[in-house]
């Protein structure tokens with residue numbers, strides 16, 4: 020049996036403790052014989068700054084490039100708020116995304132039945148919610164040049180960021196969205212601001228064309244990003260696959276995640292292009308952040324991190340059976356009442372991070 | 384008694400019908416003797432394109448410039464989706480904002496007690512909600528250059544938008560936010576993406592400095608825009624004044640508006656700098672859009688438009704008493720059960736647009 024090479028990058032804050040639970044799960048999966056991994060661990064973000072002075076070393080990047088998949092915990096925190104812009108913790112994550120070519124960020128927003136009451140929204144609006152946000156991840160205002168702060172003659176400053184999108188960048192992310200929609204409900208919504216942004220004009224034009232040429236059997240709807248944010252709150256179940264750019268994707272996927280009441284439970288996949296050999300670079304990480312305020316206290320919910328491993332099994336290794344088993348174990352653990360503090364609700368005695376990891380392993 | 388000069392720009396879609404109710408209210412206010420207006424009417428958006436081939440004529444702009452305040456209905460709709468970018472309906476609104484120097488967009492998100500159940504959120508999360516979003520309106524990615532689509536040598540295209548902010552632009556909007564906070568709860572949250580955008584770095588730096596130099600008695604919190612969108616859904620009442628840039632303000636204010644369950648009821652003010660004579664340019668408009676799907680059917684809720692007149696009374700004319708009277712009439716009409724279709728709930732027989740206008744006048 021192939022031993023897949025996994026690089027673990029725990030990162031900062033609660034990253035290391037949720038990653039520890041992934042290691043436990045990997046051990047348990049190996050025992051079932053369904054999946055065996057060779058794991059390596061390296062630093063990213065603040066922990067790498069502390070050790071090496073940069074948020075990602077060239078060596079760590081090379082390891083990520085050589086691995087079959089990367090699992091990342093989380094990066095950032097107030098500890099590094101004084102660090103220069105180019106070597107801030109987030110720069111490590113952004114470099115991984117850019118240099119590995121991970122242009123397609125898949126963020127499922129699923130409302131677990133056992134948790135519908137944890138949503139801020141009324142139960143009937145979120146029960147059964149299952150949206151797949153497809154966010155472009157290596158373009159837009161995140162990487163466009165110029166990106167700089169200059170000092171004006173009068174001593175005040177001027178900051179510039181540049182949003183750039185090309186036809187090719189939009190085409191490839193559109194294909195990802197439509198291909199996913201074909202396996203789901205057949206509906207895609209595409210969000211941009213074509214009424215204000217030229218990149219929105221091109222986005223809408225290219226998505227329309229890809230649809231007409233290759234997916235005219237599917238349903239495509241265009242929605243302005245501001246209206247989309249509203250609609251996500253008003254009636255989220257109207258969406259199935261939602262494709263959008265890097266910056267709108269950042270905001271809209273956070274809204275969608277929060278709706279589910281299960282923020283601590285949502286994984287994500289960042290995928291590159293499929294190469295000649297049929298494989299693709301991939302990084303898997305929770306949607307939640309590094310939550311430095313609760314780090315090291317055995318309070319964090321490890322399910323988003325464990326779910327990220329399940330996504331890796333499915334998208335990188337074609338191990339659908341093992342992925343189903345692991346997703347099933349998460350659902351079973353929840354159904355059996357396992358709760359970390361973030362999803363516990365009143366009067367429930369919550370498990371710690373490790374306890375939740377054990378509950379999943381027990382349900383495997 | 385001074386007769387203030389008001390320019391009415393009904394615009395497209397439901398704009399004209401909600402503006403008609405403002406005219407009725409203006410008549411009723413004149414009878415009370417509290418406020419007298421000289422009104423003129425002109426075209427903007429699609430209606431101006433149809434008549435003149437451009438979304439705002441120089442003559443209309445000059446009238447807006449000469450007026451004491453402008454009331455605008457709404458612009459845009461699928462009818463003009465084929466129109467060239469530079470003369471699309473929205474360009475008329477954007478030109479008004481830019482050429483009149485209306486840099487401060489105030490968007491109150493208020494949950495009317497009578498309507499708390501219309502929110503998608505659980506009642507306890509939105510009851511009593513009262514947020515003031517302060518959105519920068521003449522800078523950022525809306526107006527930065529270059530803003531263009533170019534054709535590459537291989538025939539594909541490249542689109543660019545540029546987000547620019549200067550120290551001065553950020554300072555003046557920060558002052559607006561802190562001055563408002565001083566009259567409210569004393570708390571300001573500032574949202575940006577300093578972890579990804581240089582304009583976010585400068586934004587955070589300047590807001591921090593304005594706070595330290597002039598408002599250190601107030602509480603300032605910095606929040607990442609993606610997290611802010613989440614927090615608005617999770618626990619909206621944590622915010623009082625929320626200051627942010629043009630694009631994030633567009634999305635976040637729509638989320639905040641939707642939370643209240645009262646989207647059709649929320650007005651906004653766009654204000655310029657105070658000049659030597661103590662006056663400032665101002666435009667007032669509903670937060671909702673042109674809703675072409677329900678236009679002309681006596682279905683639109685005119686309360687956001689009428690509330691925009693109330694904001695004009697307060698912010699442009701110092702007629703606090705008349706503004707209170709009008710706001711009170713809106714609250715009373717609602718308390719007495721007046722509902723348009725959008726806020727009617729099941730089993731309630733809704734009023735039409737004109738009926739709601741009459742209900743407000745009756746309550747005056």
Ligand SMILES: CC(C)[C@H](C(=O)O)[C@@H](O)C(=O)O
Pocket residue numbers: 095109112269578579609
């Ligand atoms: C940490 C940060 C750079 C990142 C982003 O803005 O993309 C995060 O918010 C995310 O959504 O993955």
Ligand SMILES: CC(C)[C@H](C(=O)O)[C@@H](O)C(=O)O
Pocket residue numbers: 214215245459473476633
């Ligand atoms: C109509 C459009 C140009 C406008 C904007 O994006 O600013 C609208 O969404 C708004 O929020 O006022």
